[in-house]
Amino acid sequence: MWGALKWTVGLLLLVIVGLFLHYTLPQRDVVRITNTYNRLTTVGENAIFYATPDVGTAESGTTRDIRFIEAVRPNGKVIVYRNEDTGWIWPPFFKYDSSNLQAKASDMKSTAEAPKWVAITKYGWRIAWLSIYPNAISLRPVEGPDVSFFPWLNITIIVVLVLLVLIIRRMWLQFWERMVDPAVKSVGQTLDDLDASADTARLNARTRWGRFRAWVGSLFR
Amino acid sequence: MIGFVRLVVFGFVGLSVVYLLVSAYSRSVERERLEKEWDAGGVDQGRDTYILEGMKRYQHGLRRKLIALVYVIPAVVIAVIVYVVNHQ
Numbered sequence: 001m002w003g004a005l006k007w008t009v010g011l012l013l014l015v016i017v018g019l020f021l022h023y024t025l026p027q028r029d030v031v032r033i034t035n036t037y038n039r040l041t042t043v044g045e046n047a048i049f050y051a052t053p054d055v056g057t058a059e060s061g062t063t064r065d066i067r068f069i070e071a072v073r074p075n076g077k078v079i080v081y082r083n084e085d086t087g088w089i090w091p092p093f094f095k096y097d098s099s100n101l102q103a104k105a106s107d108m109k110s111t112a113e114a115p116k117w118v119a120i121t122k123y124g125w126r127i128a129w130l131s132i133y134p135n136a137i138s139l140r141p142v143e144g145p146d147v148s149f150f151p152w153l154n155i156t157i158i159v160v161l162v163l164l165v166l167i168i169r170r171m172w173l174q175f176w177e178r179m180v181d182p183a184v185k186s187v188g189q190t191l192d193d194l195d196a197s198a199d200t201a202r203l204n205a206r207t208r209w210g211r212f213r214a215w216v217g218s219l220f221r
Numbered sequence: 222m223i224g225f226v227r228l229v230v231f232g233f234v235g236l237s238v239v240y241l242l243v244s245a246y247s248r249s250v251e252r253e254r255l256e257k258e259w260d261a262g263g264v265d266q267g268r269d270t271y272i273l274e275g276m277k278r279y280q281h282g283l284r285r286k287l288i289a290l291v292y293v294i295p296a297v298v299i300a301v302i303v304y305v306v307n308h309q
Contacts, residue, residue: 088224089231094299097307137306171246178249 024091025154026123026137030147031071031079032115033139036106038067049124049132051084067098069105069136071120072112074145081122081136091123093137104139117142119149232295240291247288251279 042063043050050066067083083102086095110116119142124134255275259268266274279285 088228092299092302093306094303095306100307138309171242174246174249174253178253 021158023125024123025157026093026121027151027154028119028121028149029071029073029079030117030119030142030145031073032110032112032117032145033069033071033105033108034078034110035070036068036102036109037070038065038102040064041066046130046132049130050082051135052087052089067102068133069102069120074117079126080133081120082133083136086135093123095135095137101136101138105136108139108141115145117145117147119147228299233292236292236295240288243291244285244288247284248276248279251284252276 040063044062069081069083071079071081073079083098083105085098086093088094108116108118118139120139121137122134123137125132126134252272252275255272256268258264258275259271264271
């Protein structure tokens, strides 16, 4: 019962973190830009998916003039990006050149007969029923519709995040070991534990896998 | 503009908290290492003096100074992001 609950909560947390990263990390789309414009947009319950009102592109709390970029994917489906400054806190793209990006996008407009393909770096999702759009960060021309990118940056970011989590865990365990445990446990108990863990260590050290596990465990101690 | 000021102020406060935590952790690890070194035997000094002198050495060592990177690295990362996103 408790095991199932723990798994459910853990899985749920993993999904939430995954969705959060998928929304926030930059991705590149290869598209053909068909139109650029700005339109007065009412931002209400979905405000969390738009820039905060104080970054300059937004004049009032609920209605603001937002720049949009319309495009077509290589498979013929359409996609619409918004083009807003991100401000200085979150998401940490620190983008303040929306006007320039809009000018670049307008410059790259093309038709189906004479397509100019561009790679647009964006974060966010297009969900029609919530009226939310991914935010375009930057764009550059590419050779054709079949260009693909290896996500070096995102892999680096995720590795760094995992390392940070491990460091925090390590710090927490050190705090626990040095500050909390000595206060709680009596000396005799600590010695008993040491004995027991020495025994298991000796037992584990017999196999290669056991030694590897002991080494991994030592990273977290 | 006010957003940038807010980033600098809150960033400095947040990173200062991180700095304090990391330096406490680093000191704790160093003390533990000294304790284990003495417990392993072969040291002529008393335990407390040995640890005290080791910690003094640590205070002037390179590792303690490297903790200042806690401030430097995020600032550099932000500067690089700002440049790549807006000026390329």
